[in-house]
Amino acid sequence: MDKVRLSDGEYVRIEGPAMVEVLRGSLYLLGAQYETGAKVTILRARRVVAKAISDTELSLVLGPGGFADKPKAGEEMIDEWDSKLNISLKGSVVVVMGAMDSGKTTITTILVNKAASMGLKVGVVDADPGQNDLGPPTTITCSVLKSGRITHLSFMIPLRQVFIGSTNLEGNWHRAVYAVTKLVDYLRGREGADLIVVNTDGWVEGEGAIEYKRALVTAVKPSYVIVMRKGDEVDGLVKGLSQWNTLVLNAPPSMRVRDRNDRKIHRDMGYGRYLSPSRDLTLSLSQVNVVNMPITGRRLDERLARLISTYLKVKPIYVDALKNMVMVVSSSVKEPTLRSIPGGVALILQPNWENGLLVGLEDVDGFLVSLAVLRRIYYNAGKIVVTVPRRLSNAELASVRSIRVGSIRVNEQFEEVDKFSIIYRVERILSDAPFPSSQRS
Ligand SMILES: Nc1ncnc2c1ncn2[C@@H]1O[C@H](COP(=O)(O)OP(=O)(O)O)[C@@H](O)[C@H]1O
Ligand SMILES: [Mg+2]
Known part of the structure; x- marks a missing residue:
């Protein structure tokens, strides 16, 4: 077990598997605040950045491959994200877009926690059928969080799902538009969700991707589209969405990336687990x-x-x-x-x-x-x-x-x-x- 001391405003970056306990002070993590005595689990292959909001002491138990360090100046986006995410959540639909490993799932988690901490009922649609957080691959799944807070979307319980039949939406995106619309309607109509966050797949470059994303927002009519930006890969998309209320957020430069094989293993495990x-x-x-x-x-x-x-x-x-x-x-x-x-x-x-x-x-x-x-x-x-x-x-x-x-x-x-x-x-x-x-x- 390691102890980590943070002064007020200092960041710590933790890669799972890890168990974190707040021994003293207060920690801000993925849009939620954890006080003395709170314990959080970071899953394997996930990297999160937390910020101390007073002088804070943590105990860390790291599993195989887990580590913790302190990000260098300018490496962390928490504050930038937080100020840009100062949007009205109640009654909103937010669609999150971006390339693979750009932080879509992370931003979705932050929005879920922010809304839940305000007492809102949050619905999530996981529309990334290749690297799902909620359901098994080849599906688009929705879920709701009524209270509490999560460190990973996979801690939410799947509620309704639509079968897409593929993990890649090229050639099949009409079905995804149908599925997302159906699940957003379900969350709004049947579940009475106050906020709905739609997390999308990493297909953002080229005409087909832009055509799909435009069709999606035209069908869902979100209050905000959040676009995660690593470099110039989303420029075309942002231009294509110019009629919509678009917020562009920068991905941190030290994002953890998964290679092709990692992705396939993630999917294979998804089928097997299911x-x-x-x-x-x-x-x-x-x-x-x-x-x-x-x-x-x-x-x-x-x-x-x-x-x-x-x-x-x-x-x-x-x-x-x-x-x-x-x-x-x-x-x-x-x-x-x-x-x-x-x-x-x-x-x-x-x-x-x-x-x-x-x-x-x-x-x-x-x-x-x-x-x-x-x-x-x-x-x-x-x-x-x-x-x-x-x-x-x-x-x-x-x-x-x-x-x-x-x-x-x-x-x-x-x-x-x-x-x-x-x-x-x-x-x-x-x-x-x-x-x-x-x-x-
Ligand atoms: N602030 C951060 N700094 C470093 N790595 C991060 C940060 N936020 C998230 N990550 C990690 O980067 C990886 C990709 O993030 P994720 O939100 O899953 O992206 P996407 O959903 O776009 O693929 C994940 O392993 C995640 O834990
Ligand atoms: Mg994701």
Whole structure:
């Protein structure tokens, strides 16, 4: 155990895992104030900066990899952040943007603590489906804090989630706009949140990113957009958001950064933590429907199936159809393929295409009931076998109405191994198509 003495106004930087106890004095940490006797936990791989607001003594217990030091002059942003965050919180919606490791999660935590200390009910939407703090990867999750204070967003309890199906929003951001809007409405309408903070993903550079962020603020209509700035990476974004009330905050120069591998490990741990211990479950296509693929469990009329297969020159194992899309399962292809056919589109999939795909099990309102992993579809029996967390209750399982297929494949250890990116195109074709009435016999 180490003791740290701080004079009034002095900073200490702590990297977890660490347990901090205020032995004497008072500490300001992530928008909350801790007095003598208070204990705080800093998680592994998180770095926080605290400020003494009187002569203060701390006891520090550091875990493996944890450390503490004092930032040099000009290295710390607490005061700058605090003065810029002097905004009206009650009744506001704040969207936090910025590149990866720019401090979005930290700012979100600060806003949550500030509002909670004022007695406000705070809602958070975690819209960073790759590096989530609240839910598992591939989801957008909301939560509320009614009282107390937190040192990390992951200490909040997930309340409602929407399945996004990917950890990267490029090619899939319309779904994120839908999800964030739905959860903001939920927090405002159903939970009566006084402040809603939306934490976003780190995709900020380039036309696509700016288009997405503009669509997001247009849908959510925030009172403030906070943009975290490391360098010139957010200049285009800030320009693109010029009609909105934008606050630009500088990231501290000594930010802890995660590399690609760190990020993947973080996600893999996220899937594993969520899904294990697990069990297999059989769902019937007569009770749940697949919302974003032409899988109905009702084989397409024999004559039509033969006609389509001949046209495509493939030997079919199974043929199904939804709207203007036909799905053909066939050993003739090695990878998922889309081809146009008269009157529509054919999706040709290799046998076993489904094994390991992450899917969302959704309720009647489109909220996620549980993440699951697709194992096998028994076309003739109309059954789908999925791996789900063992903790799921019967009531939760009974609320499942539909399955949404995602774009990530995991192995038996729930580690990302492969992508099923064709799902975005399939989804788009299906959602654009009208529903013809005369397709099925
Ligand atoms: N003032 C600070 N000084 C140094 N590191 C910090 C500071 N604030 C936060 N960090 C650390 O920097 C990393 C990235 O911050 P985070 O808020 O998670 O960014 P983002 O959500 O944008 O990825 C985290 O490990 C966090 O603990
Ligand atoms: Mg974050």
